[in-house]
Amino acid sequence: MSPRIVIDPITRIEGHLRIEAGLDASNTITAAYSSGTMVRGIETILQGRDPREAWAFAQRACGVCTTVHSFASIRAVEDALGIKIPKAANLIRNMMLAQQYVHDHVMHFYILHALDFVDVVSALQADPKKTSDIQQSISAWPNSSPSYFADVRKKVQTIVDSGQLSLFSHGYWGHPAYKLPPEINLLAVAHYLECIDWQSQVTKIHTIFGGKNPHPNFVVGGVPLPIDMDGDQSLNAEKLSVIADSIKKLNDFVDMVYIPDLLAVAPYYLDYAALGEGLGSFLTWGEFPEGDIADTSKYVVPRAVILNRDLKNLIIPDPRDFDKMKEYVARSWYAYKGGDGVGLYPGKGETVFNYTGPKPPYKHLAVEGKYSWLKAPRWNETPMEVGPLARVLVLYASGNQATVGLVNAVLETLKAPASALFSTLGRTAARGIETKVIGDLLPRFYGQLVAEIKAGNTATFESSRWEPHTWPSRAEGFGFAEAPRGALGHWIEIKGGKIANYQLVVPTTWNASPRDHKDQPGAYEAALVGTKLAVPDQPLEILRTIHSFDPCMACAIHMFDADGRPVAEAGTGFNVVVEP
């Protein structure tokens, strides 16, 4: 076997991810293996509980993409029980999710992704006057004076001189793959620091409607906060004003900092416009219903599959299609009754633990066999990429005007061909484009909410099916969310008022999936092949492509049987196999 490098932990992501990659003589990646190394068993824990509580458990799948599992969960329960939520509640949910996108994507760009492209130490060489000139040429952001940037440089200098580099300790500073001039590095470091303060003040939509962030509260049937313009604890004019201010603050940072920075940094890394494509096939479940949630034609982001870059023929996938939506475990630490060759529909999934990996401490995983806690979800036996690039392509292909305009403008600015979208840089640019498109939905949803209130439609909760005695004895439901990281689906079965089966197929399970029964790699694994490492023991290039997907591992791994026994024998009632 060729030399294999290991990166574990992959940092600046949510959760625990390990990448092993084989290199040829020129240090180019010939094969990559993506492994999730932490499990908690959330689906096991959900068995037998009150379905109205499932959102709280599921939400804790992830604290970075907080809220998204709650959306999928309450929608799954509402789907199963036939609950139609009031219009105002739907608009409030849309606003909560849109805020999550803007907050999460900006956080990702600066806090999780930027240091792959920005050399913090190089910023010390910057001329603050030149940085100021650059800043003033790219946007009207007020923090732009030479003295402002001199001050930021001094802060960095103080940290470096102290010998305690804190979060910047042991970074790949000075790596030959860093290409930005010192002045742009300084600009980006300033905005890295500003981003931390900004993001701490713009989760107000969650805090008002959910009481806190991360992990705001939700309720099956609507939203917890009532609307009453004459009430002092309800949604009233004062709270609406806080929300309006917060929307402006969210979008100002996108317009004046995030997008200009993205366009200032990208020209130095155009080699990544031809690297890191991966699969070329994409899936979205769709998001932002503006009418009845059952009517997918009223979604802002359509539900679609793109196969092999074919933007002309969008396919509408059915999440309830037993034959097409399946998970495989040939290379995952699980065993199916039917063997490693079969795939199972998530609603009827089996999960029997089958850890065949080495006992810790270990140096390498046995990647020829099973090597991950992630299953391999496939649509029609085909691996899919999900996330911002998938959504932007679907929006573009379906003629969403805002998206078409932004994509064309970005390609023109970078003088890049349309094929550049299918790349590491394309993925990172798509996240920015999507942030702008969805951020601009916030004022629209806000306006729609105010119109509903004016029309007297202030109901926020549908109570007729709250009590379990109103439920059918058996019900199945599908709930979804287009999480910032991609298509998320929850499948629930309710029997006798309790959860009989609960399954999650989450964005990072798609993107970080291991190989499958046909030896087809997952999106990360495919995207890394062909990447050349300048310094093999400082694999900055791998981090760039992996971070472009924005991994979320805690979400991706959630189920298994702790004792490794068939579930029926274990007697836990876990993941009961339901005969069709």
Add this chain to the structure above:
Amino acid sequence: MSEKTVYESLRESGLSRRDFMKFCGLLSGWMGLEFLPGVKALAATPEQVAEALMAKPRVPLIWLELQDCAGCTEAISRSQSPSLVNLVLNSISVDYQETLMAAAGFQAEASMRATMEKFKGRYVLVVEGSLSTAADGVYCAIAGRSGPDILREAAASAAAVIATGNCAAFGGLPKAAPNPTGALGVGDFIKDKPIVNIPGCPAIPEVTTGTIAHFLVMGTLPKTDRLKRPLTFYGHTIHDHCLRRPFYDAGKFAESFGGHGAREGECLYKLGCKGPTTYNACSSLKWEKGLSFPVQSGHPCLGCSEPNFWDGGGFYQAQSAPIDRPTAAAFGLAAGVGAALGAAMAGANGLAKRKAGKTEPAEPKKAAE
């Protein structure tokens, strides 16, 4: 010594002595927290704060993420005062934090190792997420090492351990029935170190940063209750300072989400609120600069700062109502177990309240020589 004190660093960054003392005054005022109802003063003078910051290099901090969701990391990034930027630039050195740090792979591990060696006995260990002890630790492996292995080593040379979030404090969600991975809280595993628990799901950002700030200034961990939670933040229940409390006292209860009582802001007790038995600072500190907290936003308190709250008897069941623990039947347990759990939780809370004022402070420990 080449290490610089916080004072020296601040001076070099252009701060005058006069400004420095002003900063210390502000920090001590913040430490006092006198403006907050129900939050006890920590009684640090500006001089004490100044002394603390001038005597030491920035205190190194290692932040381990075990079986976590990174929600407590996200939370601390939203701390208003002290802000994360302020803490990192001025007071602490975060030498290992997987979600935020620049380095990856073995360079990340090298950063942790360097701190453990250079600052032996002087760094603060923060733990987020529960510890999986089953099956030789294969359910949570980082850099090919098991969670227990990593935690044991990192705790051995730490000056103090801060368990942030319910998972690290008490086992949290992974420990919820049937606890598939054998999850534990940090204190169930590390017995020979001063530990302070900052439970919550997630922990309130200012409670975590406030506890770190207390350690920086006082050199000790704050006084705690019997569950090792700082009294200053966990000395009262959500109910004690709840803005809906007058409705409880008047016997006015919301009967349904979105109904008349909910619109009037009446008490959420009947909708399942766990505020009366939940010790935390949500109703006094609130979230995002005092903007709101769950009960204010119309949802009953889940009780997320208490041990085993996930199995505490149903989020939408009033505490005095008969408890129907849904998992009891499904997992073949005796029907009474759920009720017993709920009762035990309430009992533990009652005990915590009675004993709160009398417990000993956590073992004092010097932050640095």
